[in-house]
Amino acid sequence: MAQVETLRAYRFALDPTSAQLADLNRHAGAARWAFNYALGVKVAAHRRWRAQVDALVAAGVPEAQARKSVKVPVPGSQAIKKELNALKGDSRIDPELPDGFHGPHRPCPWWHEVSTYAFQSAFIDADRAWGNWLDSLTGRRAGGPVGYPRFKRKGRARDSFRLHHDVKRPTIRLDGYRRLLLPRLGSIRIHDSGKRLARLIAKGHAVIQSVTISRGGNRWYASVLAKVTQEIPDKPTRAQAERGTVGVDWGISHLATLSQPLDPADPGSIHVANPRHLDQWTRQLAKAQRALSRTERGSKRRVKAARKVGAIQHRIAQRRASTVHLLTKKLATRFAAVAVEDLNVRGMSTSARGTVEQPGRRVRQKAGLNRAILDAAPGELRRQLTYKTSWYGSNLAVLDRWHPSSKTCSSCGSAKPKLTLSERVFHCPTCGLAIDRDHNAAINIARHAVPLVEGDVNARRSPTPTASGQAGRAARQKREGPPPGGSPRRE
Template sequence: MKRYEAPAGWTVQAYKFCLDPADEQSLRRHAGAARFAFNHMLGRLSAVKAQRLAEASYGVAEADLTPWQGWSLPDLRRTWNHLKHPVAPWWRECSKEAFNTGLDALARALANWAASRSGKRKGRKMGWPRFKGRAAARSVRFTTGAIRVDADRRHVVLPRLGRIRTHESARKLARRVEAGTAKILSATVTETAGRWFCSFQVAVKRTIERPAHARRLGRVIGVDVGIKHLAVLSTGEMVDNPAPFTAALKRFGKAQRRASRRIGPYDPATHRKRTPSNRWKRAQTQAARLHATVAAVRADAWHQLTTRLAQQYDTIVMEDLHVAGLKRNRRLARALSDAAPATLRRQLRYKTGWYGSVLHVADRWYPSSKTCSRCQTVKPKLSLCERTFHCDACGLSLDRDVNAARNLAALVRHVDLELPGDVKTGRGACVRPVSPAPAGRAVGVEASRPPAANAVRQRTAADHELSNAQ
């Protein structure tokens, strides 16, 4: 499906509401229809793929092989409309958007597989799509038809599903739609931990206004993320890490032991699958809800921090952490996953554009922890167990995380006072290295601004000038 491009002055964001459906079976039916369409069309394409491989093994020429069936979304829709009467005679019970959800997911999966195979797609290698089982996440997306928030602001209206009550008021979205500053593009209904949610993709008109000077606590703030503390600021403030998963470890163990004593889908005696009991399903739902609670606590902590930083500071400087590489250390993997440090950059990308601030990302190899924030002398070695930074040149003694945050803040020497919104590309912050510093001094590199709601334009390197700390 073609990606929506927001016009100048508009941005795309999500409004997510928990649902209290009276007819939950209808939601399950639509999600099952999406899965059925995905699996059926994938089965046909897999059969063609297997036939071509068999023919090639017998020496059949490439031109004489069984032709591929088109796997673009229009081709899949055309084939499905031709086959839906015999293979799914119940198709009228569901909205056409349910089947389109599965076909769109299959088209994107096949496109990723083809791009990865040809080398056009970066990242890990993508394999051939796999069939979705009944235990897969239930989801259905609506892009056409009646999609709106009801007048009472306690119900949402979706095609074929009708009015569904929300667990909370949807007035935030309703007010924007009524004022003409928001337009609903699509709605996605998903099931998570036994609860149903409706996420609206909305184009929102935003006017970026810099907060009053009295609300700003400082021009530049450096942020050093960690495990013991969620973040350490250059002001010396240390934000505690709630560590929700670590705090709930005993509850997780109890929930898993409870599920292990019940009849699950696998029989260890016969090594065969079996029908799980309802008690086992309830135990799995309880464990899933516990995971959802942990994720909510973690997300709330990050949202509070990133919103405060974007509102109170003109410029935010953070380091470019290779979180996936750090998680290879088995002693830190669980603590890193519990802290989710990559969330800071992801949230600041769009919040800085909302609140009129700027995000800089230091180079991944910038030695912020080994550099003295007073004299800029770089220590050759600094083990992870050394929590206090001692400078042999000037005698500075400081917490290593506070020292790193101060070095990050000192990278930015010149801050432009224009409105934010300047980015090199339309998505995310992009790293642009600058010329290295003289030998023996700390080297700093910087990232461009994050995307914002206003116009996107190129920026010269002189606008974001970095240097070593004075």
């Protein structure tokens, strides 16, 4: 066992009063406004830079030289915060001031009604969004391309905000086991019990760093981020070592097929059933969405109908998350190593519509397959296994995505040249083995997967950029240009 400090989030469902509910909406609106304000300042600087570059190009200067010569700094969060503090003034009514000097003429006359951390965290989020686009544009960010940062629209963007505090003088803390004390919001009742976090804090094993308040469906949630000192096993337990490595073949007919039973007493537990949460709520969701489409924009009935659609979608997401959490917890705690495939989920769920010149085939069937793929959440399964295996003393191993795990015989190792998707039983022409196709793949995954080393997760998760991807990134950079002043952190 090793004492390790880690950041862990404890999520609680809130039960606010009507007054507290209004305060939560006010804080979320302020955070959305602050994000848009900060992003607007950055976009304005970028447009000034673009205009100056275009002027030089029109004068005959080569574009590459014009880009290097024009320097327009992009304000960061601290500069924007300082500028806003000078502009916002005081919105409280002073009888000695004329009417023209009161709050309505300030950019945010209601600033004193919300916590200042709602503004500051939104400024930081705008910096991160701008930095992600810049890193993606220049090739420093792995994964798919990140688009130009967009403004948050009311009703479309997720309602959320983040609050910080001084850990030496905490203002975010548990008020007993069933209430959470937040600055400017007061003590809010929580549905769950905070006993586990409260006991860690009382023992000095946890310190609250921040809290993120978000709305999901018709509920508000508080995600309390704490720095926790916990014991991390440096090796698998005896029970885990006896079970060894388990291969996990993700699928749709079954959520997962394992190389060995999840429960030794139940041989049939090599298959983990797929609950298909989206299919269970398809009729209710379609009915609610039809009702929403019949309402008039801006009406109260549309707001009510949208809340009903959001509540159904949130219920589906919650049940899907619970299923994945239960499965990943069992895998991480019962085996010494968990082996998975490096799946390209984005490529698997790409639309088959094609183009006007070359339209796709079987588009409707592919759309249904994409929904089933995303409903099974293979990316979330991989993400949770990445950190849970490190918590419980097990290891994560990853199989290269191009390895023919389904076509290779798990007994003799010979590979079939062709295997159609309709063949659910693998028949080996060499040794005569007949085995379930997914079970055969799970055994091969467990046998050939390579254990991840620390710091190598992102490298194995994202493929090497292809020539076409680099060309696309270069084209975007030529079209949009890098943000003026380079990094958004420079002021």
